[in-house]
Amino acid sequence: MLKVSLRSTTRTALSRSNSAGEQAVVNGQALSRDVQVDAGSNVTLLSLTMTGGSTAGSGGGILNNGTLTLVGVSAGGDHAAGAGGGLDNQGVVNIAMSTFNGDSAAVGGGIFDAGSVTIANSLIEGNVEGGIVMTSSGNIVVSNLIRGNEGPGVMIAGGANNTIGTLYAPNTIAYNSGAGVGVVGADAVGNSIRGNSIYLNGNLGINFGGGWPLANHVGIVTSGPNLLQNAPEIASFTNGGTTNVQGSLSANPNSTYTVDFYANDVIDANYYGEGQEWIGAIQVTTDGAGNASFNANLTTPTAFGAIVTSTATDMNGNTSEFSFVSPQLQIDSLKQIVAGLYDGGVFNFGRANAFDAKLNAALASLNHGQAFVAVHQLGAFEHQTLAFLLNGILPQRAGFDLYDGAQNLINRLDGFVSDGPIQLLGNSGLVGIGSIEIGGGSSGDQGNQGNSGGNHGHGRG
Numbered sequence: 001m002l003k004v005s006l007r008s009t010t011r012t013a014l015s016r017s018n019s020a021g022e023q024a025v026v027n028g029q030a031l032s033r034d035v036q037v038d039a040g041s042n043v044t045l046l047s048l049t050m051t052g053g054s055t056a057g058s059g060g061g062i063l064n065n066g067t068l069t070l071v072g073v074s075a076g077g078d079h080a081a082g083a084g085g086g087l088d089n090q091g092v093v094n095i096a097m098s099t100f101n102g103d104s105a106a107v108g109g110g111i112f113d114a115g116s117v118t119i120a121n122s123l124i125e126g127n128v129e130g131g132i133v134m135t136s137s138g139n140i141v142v143s144n145l146i147r148g149n150e151g152p153g154v155m156i157a158g159g160a161n162n163t164i165g166t167l168y169a170p171n172t173i174a175y176n177s178g179a180g181v182g183v184v185g186a187d188a189v190g191n192s193i194r195g196n197s198i199y200l201n202g203n204l205g206i207n208f209g210g211g212w213p214l215a216n217h218v219g220i221v222t223s224g225p226n227l228l229q230n231a232p233e234i235a236s237f238t239n240g241g242t243t244n245v246q247g248s249l250s251a252n253p254n255s256t257y258t259v260d261f262y263a264n265d266v267i268d269a270n271y272y273g274e275g276q277e278w279i280g281a282i283q284v285t286t287d288g289a290g291n292a293s294f295n296a297n298l299t300t301p302t303a304f305g306a307i308v309t310s311t312a313t314d315m316n317g318n319t320s321e322f323s324f325v326s327p328q329l330q331i332d333s334l335k336q337i338v339a340g341l342y343d344g345g346v347f348n349f350g351r352a353n354a355f356d357a358k359l360n361a362a363l364a365s366l367n368h369g370q371a372f373v374a375v376h377q378l379g380a381f382e383h384q385t386l387a388f389l390l391n392g393i394l395p396q397r398a399g400f401d402l403y404d405g406a407q408n409l410i411n412r413l414d415g416f417v418s419d420g421p422i423q424l425l426g427n428s429g430l431v432g433i434g435s436i437e438i439g440g441g442s443s444g445d446q447g448n449q450g451n452s453g454g455n456h457g458h459g460r461g
Contacts, residue, residue, distance in 0.1 A: 034061045034078065039091065041066035045073050053078040058112065059088030061103060066091045073098040080105040084112030085127060092116045099123045100131075108133035110149065119144055120169070124153075131176065134159045142169035152178035153201065156225075158185035161317065165196035170278065172197045179207035180274060183225040191226055192317035194260055198275045205274030206311065206321045213272050213321055218290075220252055226318040232259050232294075234323050237308040239336050243279060243298040245308055247323075253290040258283055258313045261298060263306040266404075267325045271412060273309025274322055304340030305333050305401045330409045331363050334381075337402055346395065355381065371413045378413070382406040 034053035037043050043066065050073070053060045061078035062068070068091065075086040076099070085103030087093070092115055099122065100110040109127035111119070113134045124131040124146045131149035132141065137160040146153040153176040156162055164181055165171045173180040173196055180198040183191055183206070198205040208214050208225035216230040234247040245261055259282050262275035280298035302308070307329060313319040335356060342352035358381040365374035382403060389399035 032057075033059055033063055033080075034075070035063075037062070037064045037066040037068050037091070039065040043067070044069040044071070047072040049074045049076075051075070051077045054080075056081045058082035058105070059084045060105065061086040061100075062088070064089045064091045064093050064115070068093045070095045070098045072096075074101070075099070075103060076101045078103045083107045083114075083133070085109045085129075087111045087113075089113045089115045089117055093118075095119045095122055097121050099125070100127060101125045102127065104128035108155075109151070113139060117141075124149065126150075130155050130178070133157060134162060137161050139163070141171060142166055144171045146171055146173045147175045149176045150178075152176060152182040152203070152207075153180050153198075155179075155182040155184070156188050156191050157182075158188050159191070160187060161190040162192070163317075164191065164193045166192075167195040167278065167281070170195040170197060173205075174199050174201065177202040179203040179210075180205040182207045182210060184208070184210055185225065186223045188225045189223075189227055190317040191319065192313060193311070193319040194258075194281075194313060195278045196275060197277060198262075198322075199264065200266070201274065204268065204270070204272055204321060206319065208321055213270065213324070216250055218250070226320070227314075229312060229314060229318045229320040231320040231323045232310040232312050234308060234310060234325075234329060236332060237329070239302040239304050239306050239308075239333075239340075241301045243300060243302045243308065245296045245298065245310070246294065247310070248291065248293045249284055249286065249312055250291055251286055251312065251314070253286055253288050255290075256283055256285045256315055257292070259294060259296070260311050260313070261296065262309050262311075262322075263300075263302045264309055265306065266408070267307055267309075267330075271325050272322055273307060273325050275309060275311070279308070305337040305398075305405065307333050327366055327409060327412070328363065330405065330412075331359050331366075334402060334405050334409075335359050337398055337405070341394070341398055346393075346398070355384070358384070366413075375410055375413050378406050378410050382410065 033055045034050035050061050058080050060080035061075035078085050080088065083105055085105035086100035101123065103109050104127065107129055109129040110124045110131045114136050116136060116138060118140045121143045124144060126148050128150045130151040131146045131153045133155045135157045139162045141154060141164050153173040154164055180201040181193050193206055204213055208228060214228060217228060221228045230251050232247050232249045234245060237243065237245045249257060249259065251257060261279050262277060263279050264273050264276040267273050279300040279302060282294060282296045284292040284294050286292045307325055309325065310323045311320045338352055338355045341347040358377055362374040362377040365377060385399060385402045385406065388394040389403065
């Protein structure tokens with residue numbers, strides 16, 4: 001029998017442990033919840049499995065009102081009708097090398113925090129109504145795998161000055177049905193979201209307010225999620241042994257920002273990037289009008305066809321949403337795959353030139369607002385790619401990258417062709433068929449040119 005003596009009364013639950021080092025198990029089916037820590041208590045739980053807790057209140061697995069340390073703890077299959085299926089934290093909790101899997105609640109299926117929490121080297125997976133939901137400030141979430149949750153991976157609901165990943169302790173946040181990281185509330189400011197691997201989430205990689213991507217604004221904002229920090233606008237990038245990224249940032253005048261760059265295999269269905277792999281950062285300083293341009297040479301290599309995105313973070317830790325991926329950037333990524341095939345000897349000059357000409361023609365059509373023509377030109381590119389792939393001329397990886405990239409762009413442009421006035425929401429605002437945003441940057445931006453620096457991470461293939 002395992003004594004759970006963490007509150008004013010002692011409760012008993014079935015357990016198994018032996019000299020072989022098996023984890024002790026708390027089965028909460030006979031209890032209203034697995035574990036409760038009262039205010040004033042200081043408790044450490046090591047190598048403990050908790051399952052089956054259920055409560056009409058909050059904290060199906062654990063309700064913490066004191067100071068709690070979890071190391072090697074697993075909470076799975078717990079449910080709360082209120083907040084925090086796995087853990088409802090109202091006190092102070094430090095979590096390391098633990099798992100919250102398959103828990104559910106009305107909010108914060110895995111972990112709900114209204115106190116102070118540090119979560120490191122843990123798995124937050126398959127929870128219902130969010131992996132981690134925080135309403136408090138000053139929390140730290142680093143080096144975790146946060147995936148496959150119903151709802152957001154991480155939601156900051158009104159909390160300030162939280163840290164979600166660092167360059168040297170990033171989280172992987174992927175396959176969640178909602179946003180990778182959501183930030184909501186007028187007071188939710190100073191939340192730093194840097195260095196993480198964020199990809200293939202159902203909503204935006206980083207989302208302010210829970211709705212559409214926000215268009216970049218003009219002027220100083222004094223409230224709102226991360227002060228509605230503007231995202232950079234990428235005009236061009238080149239892949240290879242080094243990665244060059246050119247673009248601009250429009251933000252507060254005479255201010256310094258860190259611009260982080262990420263490489264992505266794919267982009268979201270809404271044509272904003274996420275941040276699959278951090279590839280470097282630079283600092284830029286805006287001029288008196290609030291504009292800065294950058295030409296960043298990053299030492300981290302990226303694969304031909306990788307799509308580069310970016311975020312901006314001010315000196316107070318307000319990180320932006322991810323940058324918009326314009327149709328030009330998608331076409332550029334396809335052109336770089338073709339160039340790589342030529343450089344590698346797969347394509348001779350004639351074949352490379354024929355593929356490149358089709359992409360250039362589609363780009364020219366888009367520049368003239370002729371989405372219908374561009375779709376047909378990209379269709380010809382796609383069919384030729386498929387033929388070369390089936391005939392064994394193209395390597396499978398490069399062939400599918402070309403085919404899938406063209407198909408993605410065709411699907412995107414088909415919206416303009418089929419539905420007429422559908423508008424595309426970019427960082428700079430709404431643009432329609434006759435004025436599809438091709439370049440990421442806005443004309444006339446002046447400012448300091450950022451220099452490459454702060455590069456570390458892993459190259460892509």
